[in-house]
Amino acid sequence: GEDVEQSLFLSVREGDSSVINCTYTDSSSTYLYWYKQEPGAGLQLLTYIFSNMDMKQDQRLTVLLNKKDKHLSLRIADTQTGDSAIYFCAPNPGGGNKLTFGTGTQLKVEL
């Protein structure tokens, strides 16, 4: 099955950029999503990218996709304390409805 890997922790200073990385194994994914989870809450869809795109920008968020290396990244510009959360990468292996979630990266934003 699909294996999705993320680093566990990232700490940045407020105002800096954050880059969260994800690697996956199933090249048949057609969409790749980023979700945000705040403590004790459900997951909130942040953004997604089609597999035929290299980059997508959405306000402070930039998604980069390297399909050859099966590497996805999420860059958050001007990171704020409200961005502190766990971020999950989620491709859809096989191109269907089902998503496989990574282990999550906990982002801590320090003043």
Added chain:
Amino acid sequence: EAEVAQSPRYKITEKSQAVAFWCDPISGHATLYWYRQILGQGPELLVQFQDESVVDDSQLPKDRFSAERLKGVDSTLKIQPAELGDSAMYLCASSGDNYGYTFGSGTRLTVV
């Protein structure tokens, strides 16, 4: 803004007891998912419904877990009997024509 409703928000139960969770997806969403999220891990799919039919329940421990979506709208996930290892967040999500899932706030289950 449309939401996925889940209840209860928190549940504490003794092991060997039965427990049930309820989910009401966004109106019109045909696909409904139940995920389990163990603390410190990503969500794992338990069961996927398309309308009232189960599409994927390959990861559902069927000896103790059951799920239904009788009229293709709301859904119930049941555990009987509960075990200590079932302590987790149970997340419901739904999807329609738009991309991605919409998740509910989840039910935090603690088995003691």
